[in-house]
Amino acid sequence: MLSAFVRVTKQLAVIASLLLMSWAVHAEWEVNMPKGITPISETVYDLHMIIFYICVVIAVIVFGGMFWSIIHHRKSKGHQPANFHESTTVEIIWTAIPLLILVVMAIPATQGVFAMYNSDDSDIDIQVTGYQWKWRYQFIGEDIDYFSVLATPRDQINNQATKGEHYLLEVDEPLVVPIHKKIRFLLTSNDVIHAWWVPELAVKKDAIPGFINESWTYIKEPGTYRGQCAELCGKDHGFMPIVVKAVEESEYQDWLNEKKEQRRLELAKAAAEAEQTWDLNELVTKGQQVYEKNCQACHQPTGEGLPPVFPALKGSAIIKGDIAEHIRVVLHGRTGTAMASYAAQLSDSEIASVVTYERNAWGQNSGDTVQPSDVAELR
């Protein structure tokens, strides 16, 4: 029996080392938590490893004792059952020792909690707002406010194109932040609960409608760090990634200026567009782009929606009916439903064009046109 046991153990050891080797070859088989690049992420990593080793030791002792009994105290080996079945002393011992271990463990864990909660004295404050299914970043005190949306093309998701390296973890506009600065995040949501999570920063915090949560980070190394929404938030919960680009201070300043300039241009352009009168074709072309980016996740490319939660637009009363009412729904949303207000996200000309598009798409060809000035009146 014992020799058989030794033989089996040897074979298992061989198999295990083979597995380990293939593991090393498969460098992408990440099996542990990233250590990350912030003081907090390192604290968290250390806590994780300490408690993990404590668990391993407990497991080795418990399972060791158990398998030793299983091997030696079998009836088939002629082992006679012993008679003992109670001992207050050992019960006290194995209540007290784990309790002591936990008390010791609680000390660094408590320090960790306090460190995570200390978001005072920040250098930069960023408001992060969750939307179904994108993130909005507003730099407090700076004129910067933009949305960050999944950039992976639909045909990759539908297996019609080869998947790129950062499949599902890429966005159109990353969050850019400087290294070596204390950055405070103020998290909230526009609709349901989301959670903003970037593993390398060890920041995960729920974004809750009506609440503002705080979290903070201090990034030590430049790089691109990717994360995802971590709270089920509806249909496209799996498709709202987060990309944080951490750069040197000077590069950050350049980005800030560029971004502000870009925003100025956009506003100027929007203002100019708002003055203009557009023809049907221009409106429909532009409107289709706006629709694809903002509306089709719910109302679908065909305009048929996913009723009854996401109603069809094609052939609907709203699209055939009063134009002002149609604009109002897009501008202000519908309370009590998943239809959000787009007043903050879209300019007058964008709303005008998307409303025009909806009234003329999917074979409806109403010929209606909506001008930015019509939208401005209802804002």
Add this chain to the structure above:
Amino acid sequence: MSDTITSSDTLDHHEPHAKGLGRWLFTTNHKDIGTLYLIFSFVMLFIGGGMAFVIRAELFQPGLQFIQPEFFNQMTTMHGLIMVFGVVMPAFVGLANWMVPLMIGAPDMALPRMNNWSFWIMPFAFTMLLSSLFMDGGGPNFGWTFYAPLSTTYAPPSTTFFIFGVHLMGLSSIMGAINIITTVLNMRAPGMTLMKMPMFVWTWLITAFLLIAVMPVLAGCVTMMLMDIHFGTSFFNAAGGGDPVMFQHVFWFFGHPEVYIMILPAFGVVSQIIPAFARKKLFGYHSMVYATASIAILSFIVWAHHMFTVGLPAAAELFFMYSTMLIAVPTGVKVFNWVSTMFKGSMTFEAPMLFSVAFVVLFTIGGLSGLMLSIAPADFQYHDTYFVVAHFHYVLVPGAIFGIIAATYFWIPKWSGYMYNEGLAKVHFWLSFIGLNLTFFPMHFLGLAGMPRRIPDYALQFADFNMITSLGAFLFGTTQLLFLYIVIQCARGKGEPAPQKPWEGAEGLEWTVPSPAPLHTFEQPPKVD
């Protein structure tokens, strides 16, 4: 003792002589009702398992292959709800119905008519719940934890059916729990003091108190949802002055004791089985009872460990971290006692024992990952990832489900009068054991590497482990068909006739009645010394 139950093999004057369907519809007999519960749970196991199949098929590879995200969310939600409320809980109630009266020497449950009612509510509740999948807008798609406002303002119209389904299940559970408490406290045979009761009866008594305490909280929770959806209130709607975080507090005040409701009876089962196959008395019976009670009490003050990332104040974060760490202590005591029961025993490894040993090992792994999760700062990384999915599947599948399977093999000779096929049962065990670990172990890695839970598609670095997990799941799932076959063979009387006490080391009143147990037992109370 066995001469106290005379030849009552046939239906006697207590029973309306209903035959066929009527027998099952109108039965007030604890054994029949136990059987109904167990069959119901088995059916639900395959429905809920089928949904897991769909989920794992979609996650076999990156990209969307078979289903769309909105249906994926319905599958995860329904899978969770069915496994919790439709499989684990009814199976334990079924075991309680069969075994509690037999173990305490009672002729039946204390409230037999209510017993009938609490079972027959279940098929309606679940028909209602499942039918929502076919309604406009689909079924519930907000996870089994149904956080508001995703489950209120943003929910599909079928949510109302979900709410009433939950109400019915709650009703059934509360009635079942009242029945068990009344039976255990009032109908024990003379001499059966509380501290002589088998562990299974003890764990169920404590579980029943948990049920009575928390099912009304769940009912309140879904009622507030109903009000928010239909009657213009704003309990959970921030825009109307409500509080979405309060939803989570209420839900987890129910939800945490609920996870212990799903494991305590399994603790009881293995505490019956391990001594029987180690041929040695349970080590530390008293401390087992106290540990179970401590776990139950502590389970009321740990709920917000599910909410470490919602932005609790630091003081609350610490309180819930400490209390959660504390719960590992009585849990550890139970594990140590099981191991000590095996120590210096004279063990054999028939199927019930195999499943129980696997229970101790794998449940402990789940308990240890629970201890990791309790460390609040680390939980910021673990929360809502596959690491949590791995944790609760380790406590629920080799915990609750293996407990139920072990109980089935242990007692099916008593239920059916026939021995199951030991060879096939061993195959069932090993395939389940391998399949389960292939399925759930890699999930730890996935979670640590950063894969969130409840997503229908994932980044490429998660592909390999997901494939292994899916293959493991297919193996585990199909293996349960073998279990079905083994059970059906017993029910059909294929196999060796079972003796009154098929297990050499087993103790307890249930082994003093013939196999199969006649419809009426202990009409004269047995004497316990």
